[in-house]
Amino acid sequence: MSEILDAWLGCSFECVCGQRHEVGIRRIVIERDALAQVAGYVKEAGYGEVTLVADGRTYQAAGEKLRELLETAQVKVSISVIRENAMGEVAADEEAIVQVMLDTPLSSKVLVAVGAGTVHDIVRFVAHRTKRPFLSVPTAASVDGFASVGAPLIVRGFKMTIPACAPEAIFADLAVLAKSPQAMIAAGLGDMLGKHTSLADWSLGRVLLGEHYCELSARLTLEAVELCTAHLDEIAQRTDLGLLRLMEGLILSGLSMLLVGHSRPASGAEHHLSHYWEMVLLQQRRRALLHGAKVGVATVLMAQRYEALRGLTADEAAVRLAQGHVPSELTDAQRIRQVYGDMAEQVIAENFPANGTAAPAHALKARIAEKWGDVQAIARAVPAAAQLIAWLEAVQGPVTPEQLGVEPELVEASLQDALFVRNRFTILRLQRLL
Ligand SMILES: [Zn+2]
Ligand SMILES: [Zn+2]
Structure with a gap:
């Protein structure tokens, strides 16, 4: 029990x-x-x-x-x-x-x-x-x-x-x-650490798009990941207590998704990157990588983006928002057709649902400028990339795309195009506007 x-x-x-x-x-x-x-x-x-x-x-x-x-x-x-x-x-x-x-x-x-x-x-x-x-x-x-x-x-x-x-x-x-193999335990922790960026992404959606948000579900998800990082040594040594806490964390994260009926609390841009890599590896008939291992590495990449956000003052953000060019739906659809090949129509349907009501870019930009203080608070809540790396290393998990076996070109492509994997507001979508 x-x-x-x-x-x-x-x-x-x-x-x-x-x-x-x-x-x-x-x-x-x-x-x-x-x-x-x-x-x-x-x-x-x-x-x-x-x-x-x-x-x-x-x-x-x-x-x-x-x-x-x-x-x-x-x-x-x-x-x-x-x-x-x-x-x-x-x-x-x-x-x-x-x-x-x-x-x-x-x-x-x-x-x-x-x-x-x-x-x-x-x-x-x-x-x-x-x-x-x-x-x-x-x-x-x-x-x-x-x-x-x-x-x-x-x-x-x-x-x-x-x-x-x-x-x-x-x-x-x-x-x-x-x-079970050590790599799977490391993957479990990687999947858990991803909650730090998925929760931040959900908060962005809440603040900038008025997306439905459940404090309880978010709190449980955070508790779940903290349960794991608080018992990191035990997890690394695979003691019964460590495995119990890791499993509890993983199940609690699952429960927080059950509560709201979707994966928003536990899956953000770090998962979109992971899914993108998975699909490309699949197309190229390469061996699949453990889900949590990919998510852990992608979490470090997304945390770096949140860190970069933290250094941006309201004035700098306003300048970037004013200058930033936002591709039209048509341009995005063309891009999706270019990079997603056979899957393009499905990806387009995901991104531009028939009854969709996406906020126009200028309205969204105004909202970002207005809520810059909130955006900063969200970015500050994400642990530093160095901390995430230390946690992953403690369980011998991969921390860089290279260690994972994902080449720089694929990382680059995913940073540009993984945002289309899901029609969800994330740090990747925010960065495009800045
Ligand atoms: Zn996951
Ligand atoms: Zn609720």
Whole structure:
């Protein structure tokens, strides 16, 4: 049981932000031997037949044992071990989704995701579309997507987040997490550190565009990342306490997304950069990189941009705003067609929705000038890039694009074009106006 998380299980309330918040997750277990508690839950819930979904590695790490535990408890189990694609990787794409659907008997009552982010994204989507609940059994503390609703999928090579469902319960076994590769733990911290820039981006949207904002969700997200940085040594040493805090942070971040029903609190420009790199690597048929590793490195890059913002006085900003040229929708659409290739129409639809009401550039510029004090306060709240680097290094995570394996040309391209990945106001969109 986790004191930090249990307070939110099954909650439903009207929030001062104007939204009704609900968390459908019923149980979260993060402890040694959490695996042994799955069967009891399944029996209690009356699920006589389950389908375990894993990849080759996570089946070895936890799936096989879980199958035994379930079968010993007289639960009927079917297995879907997701095959690698032509790249030798397991990806949340059309192929994997269809495989899991084919492997799931109609009589199966619940899906169990045994794995890290990718397996969860596939299961979350299939569970939602086949109207089954799913249980989460993370095998690595590597992403904050366990508790969330959105399934980032790769469809025809384009990374898109499809609304799906959250798990009904999460069973994170510390003994399993402790055996995961160090790179995955570092990735988990990278994904968490990204909250510093995603929260700042959300605040920009709130202040400059009047975007809906939930103080509670933002506070929980910040608490989640601070929980991790406060236990950095423990996380680096992979102690039970460190892994518990990292997992709690990741799940709490997921819960804060659940509350508002979208990923805004936990995903800003650092994620757009990461998604952009992912799509380009995919197009070039290069090996995928861990989500959190990309996010960590991109967070450092975005924090540098927030730092640069901090040095800009209101007068300097006013001059830049007056001089800055803002591309028209037409120019942006042309640019998107140039750089996004086959995905261009999808990206254009994302950026210029048919019923969209984007503020005209001059109005937005006036708003930025007027709210410059607020913008400065937002920028000041982002930790210095050097601090983020120190945190990442403490867990042996990559800190530069070079260490990650992303070349300077790709970084440059993403700094220009990743803002089109999502129609969300971020530091990248603000910088374009300055
Ligand atoms: Zn993430
Ligand atoms: Zn709220």
